[in-house]
Amino acid sequence: MKALPWFLCGVLATGAAFILSAAAFILFSANGFAASSRPGPLETWLATHARAAAIPASARNLANPIPDTAETLSEARAHWADHCASCHAADGSGDTPLGRHTWPPAPDMRQPPTQRQTDGELFFTIQNGVRFTAMPAWATGAAHDAHDSWKLVRLIRHLPALTADEKADILRQTPRTPAELQEEIEEQKFLNGDKE
Numbered sequence: 092m093k094a095l096p097w098f099l100c101g102v103l104a105t106g107a108a109f110i111l112s113a114a115a116f117i118l119f120s121a122n123g124f125a126a127s128s129r130p131g132p133l134e135t136w137l138a139t140h141a142r143a144a145a146i147p148a149s150a151r152n153l154a155n156p157i158p159d160t161a162e163t164l165s166e167a168r169a170h171w172a173d174h175c176a177s178c179h180a181a182d183g184s185g186d187t188p189l190g191r192h193t194w195p196p197a198p199d200m201r202q203p204p205t206q207r208q209t210d211g212e213l214f215f216t217i218q219n220g221v222r223f224t225a226m227p228a229w230a231t232g233a234a235h236d237a238h239d240s241w242k243l244v245r246l247i248r249h250l251p252a253l254t255a256d257e258k259a260d261i262l263r264q265t266p267r268t269p270a271e272l273q274e275e276i277e278e279q280k281f282l283n284g285d286k287e
């Protein structure tokens with residue numbers, strides 16, 4: 092009978108030790124809470140597994156209801172250019188100023204850690220975002236959101252095989268600041284041999 096209180100103490104002590112070591116892990120890692128440092132392998136492993144475990148099994152096993160057609164991919168490219176490429180880059184590499192300097196950084200989605208995930212997991216992440224990261228939740232409650240997200244899942248699956256033309260199509264549709272537009276016009280003029 093005396094064993095129960097000791098058992099509870101043990102559980103509490105283990106819990107407290109876990110929380111303290113997690114806090115120490117963050118605080119004593121090179122730059123504390125700074126967004127500029129790279130997450131180490133242990134932190135990446137913990138974060139990725141915690142996130143995967145938090146996705147309900149019913150969501151993980153959902154099948155993509157949107158057919159994998161040229162039209163789907165074309166619509167998804169427009170959407171990706173508009174909403175995702177600022178962080179994830181046109182080709183999904185995450186190689187943009189925003190994608191690189193947020194913490195955790197935007198992953199290279201062409202690589203196995205992303206491609207190994209189920210369609211349902213990718214869909215869930217797009218709809219719900221990832222807490223404590225720069226990844227926003229895109230679901231607003233409108234019915235077309237789910238459609239758009241499933242189309243984006245098709246595009247993410249296609250990223251490892253993205254052609255140069257498809258990448259150019261995304262870049263062409265990526266929003267630009269007025270300064271960037273002006274620069275492009277100047278470049279075009281120069282390439283056309285316009286001396287002015």
Ligand code: HEC
Nearest residue numbers: 174175178195196197198204205213216221224225226243
């Ligand atoms: C403001 C920056 C930002 C924007 C815009 C953004 N994301 Fe993300 N996204 C991130 C970051 C950062 C992560 C990594 C989160 C993490 O490490 O858990 C991420 C992760 C993801 C993941 C999970 C990848 C993986 O390997 O687990 C998917 C899928 C994703 N984003 C899709 C999208 C789509 C689709 C859009 C556009 C509708 C989008 N994101 C827009 C920053 C962004």
